[in-house]
Amino acid sequence: MSKVKLNDTVQVHYTGKLANGEVFDSSEGREPLEFTIGEGSLIPGFEKGVIGMALNEKKTINIPCDEAYGKSMSEMIHTVERAMLPQEIVPEVGMQLVAEGPEGEKQVVIISAVTSTTVSIDYNHPLAGKDLIFEVEVINIS
Numbered sequence: 001m002s003k004v005k006l007n008d009t010v011q012v013h014y015t016g017k018l019a020n021g022e023v024f025d026s027s028e029g030r031e032p033l034e035f036t037i038g039e040g041s042l043i044p045g046f047e048k049g050v051i052g053m054a055l056n057e058k059k060t061i062n063i064p065c066d067e068a069y070g071k072s073m074s075e076m077i078h079t080v081e082r083a084m085l086p087q088e089i090v091p092e093v094g095m096q097l098v099a100e101g102p103e104g105e106k107q108v109v110i111i112s113a114v115t116s117t118t119v120s121i122d123y124n125h126p127l128a129g130k131d132l133i134f135e136v137e138v139i140n141i142s
């Protein structure tokens with residue numbers, strides 16, 4: 001029976017959870033996720049966890065934050081004057097915004113603190129610092 005190896009293109013169905021059981025992403029009701037092992041398009045722990053799986057095999061993959069989105073870094077949190085935000089935005093802790101980089105790239109950022117004059121914006125990936133759990137089923141190997 002064929003098992004997933006480096007350079008294989010695979011399709012998987014998955015459900016991603018945090019340690020507390022909260023689901024943060026799933027392919028349920030959608031097309032399976034397709035990727036090529038070794039291209040680096042997914043977090044390293046996910047690819048590593050799928051290697052060696054067989055067609056139709058189901059598996060739970062536990063990924064420490066170092067093999068997912070890394071640790072949350074304090075230097076990625078920037079405090080700006082509240083007046084720098086568009087007037088229509090009423091900032092709240094936990095609110096997600098889309099920031100645009102110098103080359104036009106877009107990034108989701110999270111407001112981590114609000115005062116009467118400043119707003120702290122966290123540029124870390126929303127899952128940085130978190131260990132992840134994936135329930136994975138291999139649908140196709142080619």
